[in-house]
Amino acid sequence: KKPCAETVWHFNTVVMGIQNYYAAATHISNNLNELNFHLRRTLYNRLKDVRKEAKFEDMTVTLQKRYKGYEPQFYKIQEMVFVPIYAQRHKTNLCYSQVTCNYTVEGREKIHRNLKGIPNIVLTYVMTNFIPNRSIEYNDNRISKFIAQYGKCAVTGRELGMSDWHCHHKVPYHLSRDDRFSNLIVLHESVHRLVHLKDHMKIEKTLKELKVDTNQKRKINELRKQCKLQSI
Structure with missing residues (x-):
């Protein structure tokens, strides 16, 4: 309803939020590809009068780093490119150290150690x-x-x-x-x-x-x- 760069960016933030949240899933790319399959037809048909085809180089530098290696059909509205829904690699979650804490001597020491530079x-x-x-x-x-x-x-x-x-x-x-x-x-x-x-x-x-x-x-x-x- 509002074909502008800001609306596309809101769409992108939702997609990237889902990608980040579920990146720990082993088959995240396969799972997101199912979602992509259902949505890309809508993206293609409903936006045909307002969208344009885009290239990877049309994305911002930050997004290029994030989606490097993927080659979907890109679309854009007012120079803001839609991020590819399926494009997320599996990430292994790093364990958070339970020792790090503001309320114990040991925990504070660990925090301060990281700031010694x-x-x-x-x-x-x-x-x-x-x-x-x-x-x-x-x-x-x-x-x-x-x-x-x-x-x-x-x-x-x-x-x-x-x-x-x-x-x-x-x-x-x-x-x-x-x-x-x-x-x-x-x-x-x-x-x-x-x-x-x-x-x-x-x-x-x-x-x-x-x-x-x-x-x-x-x-x-x-x-x-x-x-x-x-x-x-």
């Missing part, structure tokens, strides 16, 4: 300094992302201090209004500037200063692509 003074600063006029979700996820990256830049791997890092929205906030953990990434301030720069001379100067290698440039270009900017 981050200097205490930096971690304390990050956890106690909030960005005003931003959502609670953003501030909480900003801290979580910094810890998840062990206080290092996602592109260069460089250890970050108290004030030389920025939290970047992969899909710009003014487009997505998305403060979720998955849409955030922690970068060194110079790398963050490089992601958004448009002036070629400034780009070249920053590249030389950072001594960016091929792999790092690829990561930067992936972030620039999500920001609708040209590759460098």
